[in-house]
Amino acid sequence: MYLRDLGKGQVYINVLFGHSKKSGSGYFLVDPVLRIGKNDKVLALDSICCQTFFPKSLGPLTEWKGCLEVAHQSGYNMIHFTPVQELGKSNSSYSISNQLALNPIFGNDVKFGDVQKIVNDMKEEWGVSSHLIYIKNKG
Incomplete structure (x- = not known):
């Protein structure tokens, strides 16, 4: 064969x-295996309840957890983020001007690792998984 x-x-x-x-x-x-919480509990695919957030609307990174916690308290167990990179002139969430830089609205000294920490905290503290769209332009 x-x-x-x-x-x-x-x-x-x-x-x-x-x-x-x-x-x-x-x-x-x-099929993917999604794990949540400190003990990496398996999240059944048919139990996903997902909320989409537009990071450009969340403001500075220091304010994200408060906004995201509302989704957790409302029963969502997954958060989908549109791209976090620097946006183009149209300010569309999928129009990326610089794939290697974060949207400056998050703060001057914010790094990708800072966003990763929030995602990790959501997983470990709240049992909320995440789906982050990362756009990498060719060329």
């Missing part, structure tokens, strides 16, 4: 009996 990767998760399956013949195609599905 020969599996050929076509990209984006699709494969062709060929069974070789003296000549190559396409026998089928399909996808492999690998």
Whole structure:
């Protein structure tokens, strides 16, 4: 049997009996394992209750935890963040002007590690997972 990767998760399956013949195609599905809390408790995929936040609307990083805690207290167990990088002229949440810099609205000395600390604290203290979109431009 020969599996050929076509990209984006699709494969062709060929069974070789003296000549190559396409026998089928399909996808492999690998479910993620999400862990929350200090003890890395598994969060069942069918129990996710997610709230989206636009970091540009959260203001300085020092104010984030107060805003995010409202989601936790409301029963959300996952927070989805739109990109945290420096935004372009349109100020659209997905228009990134500098993929290596954070949005300056978060504060002058804020680093990616500071954002990571908030995400880690949410996971360990509240049992809230997160999904952060990080855009990396090619080139």
